[in-house]
Amino acid sequence: MKTTSFGEWVLYGGICAYLLTLLVMPSQLWLGFTINALIVAILSVAWNLLGGFGGQMSFGHAALFGTGAYVTAMLQVRWGINPWLAAVAAIVAATAVAGFIAALSFRYGLRGSYFALVTLAFAEVLRILASSFEISGGGQGILVPYKAGLANFQFADRSTTYALVLFLVVVAMLITLAVQRSRFGAYLIAIRENEEAAKALGIDTFRTKVLAMMLSGAIGGAAGVAYLQTYLFIDAPIAFGSTMSIEALLGPIIGGAGTVWGPLVGTLIIHGLGETAKHLVSGAPGLNLVLYGVVLMVILRYLPDGIVGLARRIGPRRAAPTAMPEDR
């Protein structure tokens, strides 16, 4: 088992300290920013299960996020179903959508950029469908009436929302941890590293990938539910637009794909940077996206293991892997 390095302790400790401080001493300014980042982090954790561990890079995770958000919204507003029940139904729906996309893509052996393109296409199709029909609110989107209360899954107090979102992030990360320590996780990594070899060693790669995508769908759907219950509004560009898909993969890649902490670390860092840039240079909308791009390029070039990979190399606990003596 790998031990936790000094750098990791500092990194994770710092993040926990920040998140817990906010829980104890709420500040409206920081809460708004952090809630938003954490919702994206949930989706990033979802992406990381399939993309980080399984190596199947989805470019359309908005499809899962959007399904979660839309199904909750529609069930509540159109049919008056209890928001908690609607949330469960939304997670089931997102899992089903994920299973459908995965089964279709992997059945025909799509990998790499082909899989990425197909997932992107699914998100786009859903975006167009959502903005075309009356029942999904068309171009206006769906506004959920504000009725604060536990029964309605709405909270007047931002700190309560924050606590809920934080709880979801923790659950999602615990799921990742459980996957990492299981045979299922080992199989996913094997598929990422070499799919042919995985098949030869008795791994049902199709089933493993579809299951991973469905688990990813459930968590991604939960992110959508959390978004809707926080902002009480959803429309097609937010739910299914490529911004959400890109944010889903930026976090894990910058933070460290295939790690438990990577998605949270990455998402907090890029959101922090984006927010800072917005305040420093006002009146340049979209600047944060430019910044994300630059950060992504720097990370891919110099830190392919992401921030978590960097933290692992800091400190005496775990030396960087050295080449074998007989190799040099």
Add this chain to the structure above:
Amino acid sequence: MLSVSNVTKRFGGLVAVSDASLKVDQGRIVALIGPNGAGKTTLFAIIGGFVTPDSGRIQFEGRDITGMPPHAICRLGLTRTFQIVQPFAGLTVRENIAIGAHLRHRGRAEALERAAIVGEQVGMGPLLDQPAQSLTVAGRKRLELARALATEAKLLLLDEVMAGLIPSEITEIVATIRKIRDSGVTILLIEHVMQAVMSLSEEAYVLNQGRMIAHGTPAQLVADPTVIEAYLGHGAAERLKQESDNA
């Protein structure tokens, strides 16, 4: 244990394997030899379920496995290695072998423990915590073997596990393979290193241009004119015989 009957596989106009049959009895080491491009690896891919044959049947322990997916065949106890080594590059040797061990051991700790045992068995004990990508060619070949062995296969298909090794490494791996067989695993291997084929196998098949041209003990085969011609060209057997007569 394994019986391949009249298997044919075409890739477009090219007949890679044509009406090939072979049988492997339990507890033996059987070699499949033949010149480059004879279709040996294709035949392995067919047996392992990676390629579906156009016609013919493959039976493993009396069960028809033709057309079954690789993972299902592996679960029955038939595992192959790859000629071009396919390590899980980012993982350590131990983690690599554990993936194979997971087939019969669900728990992570249990699989890692099994991996260490199998690693020792093939002589990779000191390398267990090395990343697979830092291994030498000999190490990678051994890793292929270890991973396949960890699935607790009854029949191992070894595709050129000795290619690219130096003589001392070959001697080592020959001993390892013999040890594996003595532990009760049947082995079918593709090999170009004739020294190894001669010393390891009791029985060999020769594939040439997709056809099974000969079958016998290695000693019989190296004297067989059709086999010599397959390797050295038409009339070679005749010339060799004349030369040895003149000498």
